[in-house]
Amino acid sequence: MTDTLLNKISKSSNNTIITDAWLTGQTGEIVDIKGDYVFRFIDFIDNGELRHKHTTEESKLTCPIVATGLVGFWLHRKDDIGIKDIFEAYFKFRLEQYVSAHKYDDDAWERDLQKEFICHHHIPSEKNLIKESKALFAYITESDQKKLISVSSNYLKFARAKRKELYPPNHPSNRIIEDTFLDAYRMGGPAYECMEWMRIEYDMPNMGPHWHKSGKTRKELLTGKWKNHHDSFIPEYVAEEYEDFDDGVLIYTDGGLMDEINENLKNYSTYDDRVRYIISLLQPFKEFAAAFNSKEQTDERKRAIERCRNEMKSWENVADDAVDELTGEPLEASKQIEACKSFIDKYEQDIKYWKTVEDDFFWLAQHGLGAGKYRTFRCEVNDKMCKCLGRWWSLMITFSRRLAAVTLTYGIKLMDIQEQCGIYLNWHFMITDYVDHKFITSIDHAKKLLTDIENNKRKEIGEKLFKSNEEFDAWNYTCGLIRNAQKRIVLVDGYIDERILSLLTKREANVTATIYSRYNETIKTDIEKYNKQYSPIEYIQFSKAVHDRFLIIDDVVYHMGASVKDMGKSLCAVTKMNITPQEIIDNVTK
Missing domain, CATH: 1.10.287 (Helix Hairpins)
Incomplete structure (x- = not known):
């Protein structure tokens, strides 16, 4: 038997090949009669002498279609141009067909026919044409079948990539990689749908068994289109998205995902803002993670x-x-x-x-990852879906470890955040630290960071006590606050001198500075001279008596127990306040 029978398929009626080599044992030709990329099997009468069974084109057109769509197009072009050019040409051909067929529709004026075709019509319709073309498998060799399966699956992958290229998801510019990764776990994403499919397939609903009222499982209750949705559409969708998913953004050090998250964390000036951002990263995993940790x-x-x-x-x-x-x-x-x-x-x-559900999900994921079976499952399982589940679960664990390492460098324990929002990606962390944009394995550094977090709770909430004669420590601490400012510095202090101006030289050039103080002719002169040389300071006199002192760094308000210029001379404290800067400014100016 020859390795291929594809060379016996005819592109036109002018150059047909009649043979009895087809695997069906029939004698006839496979040919595109009209040149429209639709191939039919035309059978002949062979009783010792070959004779046409179909003598007219109308008769031939009643013969069964064995290849159409992309498969028919590829059979026409495979010997002339490369596969990428075939895919591009077919995509353009089908798009033009669709637009031509619908441009006279009454509502065509308000429809985006190209987007309609690319985002909604093309891939589902092409899948049907590919299924229809499997009729050709009965006539050709096993190696031919594998070739057609490979060409078809690669075209669908090409079409999905084209859809994402032409109509990409609309994500904020600073969260493109992050949102693209997290979309897999959100409702409707492939990881979420894989988990939900498992719940239905193996009877693991969210509520306990005593909630079953009908005595039937969710799968047994599925009928019609919903049964087809579960049996065919979801496994196909999950497999395709699994194949296209770019996990390199996470698993490689230069993948970009953790760098993007780290940059976003840098842009948040307060602990609370960073925590809110981290929770937003955990939120998409809520349902998927709950399957493994309830x-x-x-x-x-x-x-x-x-x-x-x-x-x-x-x-x-x-x-x-x-x-x-x-x-x-x-x-x-x-x-x-x-x-x-x-x-x-x-x-x-x-x-x-x-x-029990947790144990079952863990077994299904481990089975998909190829781990040894420490126990058998209660029924036969879908290996392909298990493979997808295992990979999505593994990526979630990896993401949680990477994220834990990044947040640790900001003094934030991911375990605490998980407790706070009730979303548990991982219960036991193996820390890989993230320092200077590079992953390093350093358990000692991780332990040090964790110890610092536990031992500096007062520091975390912005409380600092200075004893008498600790002027340098107090000055150094205040300098640190000034250097950390990203946007603005506002000082409310009735007693200032040139030492305050010296302190403000330590701010970044793009950070604004404003001083609210009592009338002081000398300091006004000092500020005028300062502004000629350095980034300007705005000086505003009090409109009313103000006893206490406040230092605003970006959006954080610190209550200063002494005038900043005198901090540390005698016992004093600094406390971070849970109020907005505007509350202080309004009370000072109104």
Whole structure:
């Protein structure tokens, strides 16, 4: 048997090849009769002498179609131009066909026909044409079939890339890599859909088993288009997105994802803003992560159980014949106790159920990653979907470790943030630190950062105490605040001199400086001379008496226990305040 039969397929009726080599055992030709990239099998009568069975074109057009769409186009062009040129030419050909077919529609004036074709029509319709072209497989060799499968799958990949190139997602410029990565885990993304498919396929709904009312699983309840959606569309969608997904942005040091996140963290001036940003990075993982770690739901159930037990105790002290003082109705304490027991039982079922679901998801992911089976699953599983689930899970864990390393350098523990928002990407971290834009394996450095975080809680909230005669420490601390300013410095202090001007020379050139103080002719002269040489300082006199001193760095307000020029001479403190800068400025100026 020859390795290929593709060379016996005819591009036109003028140059046909009649053969009995087709795997079906039939004698005939595979030919594009009209030159429209639609190939049919034209059978012949062979009883010792070959004779035409179809003598007219109309008769030939009744023969079965065996190849069309991209496959038919490739059969025409494969010997003339390269595969990229074939893909580009076919894409253009189909786009022009679609626009031509719809440009006379009554509402064509308000439709973007190109976007309509590329984003919605082309790929689904092409999949159907590829399926239709599998009729050719009955006639050609196994190696030919593999070739057509490869060409078809690569074209679909090309079409998806074209769609993203021509109509990319609309992400903020500073979050393009980040949002593109996180989109996979958001609702509707491939990681999310893979997880949801697993829940339906293996009967692992979000709620416990006692919530099943019909006795049927979610999969058994699927019918019609929803059954087809689950059985065919979702596995195809997940596989395609899995194939196209660029995980290099995360797994390579120069991939760009962690650099983008680090730059964004730098642009936030306060601890709270950084925490909010980090939570926004965790939010897309919420549903996917909960499949593997249901701690938030479990903790809620444990609290509910504790409330029920406390309520039971209160009812145990109520006589069974007691009545409501307002209504006179019997309280029926025994029934209330039984109701509490019933709820406790259901909540405990939920906790046990979620633990089983966690174990099942972990097994499915590990199976997809090729890990040894430490136990068998309760049924046969879809290996392709397991492979996708395993990879999405692995990437989530890697992302959590990378993120934990970056946030640690800002004095933020990712474990604390997970507790705060109830989204647990990872429960046990293996720290790989991120220093100067390079990943390094350094457990000692990680331990040092963690220790610093634990030992400097007062520093984190901006509290600092200076004893008498600690002038240099106080000056050095204030210089650090000035150097850290990114946008503005505002000083509210009734007692200033040239030492304050010396302090403000340490700010960055693009950082504005404003001083609110009492009338002082000498300092006005000093500031005028300062402004001729350095980045200007705005000097504003108080409109009212102000006793305390405040230093505003960007959007953070510090209450200074002494005039800045005298800090450390005697016992004093600095405290970060939980108010906006505008509140201080308004009270000083109005």
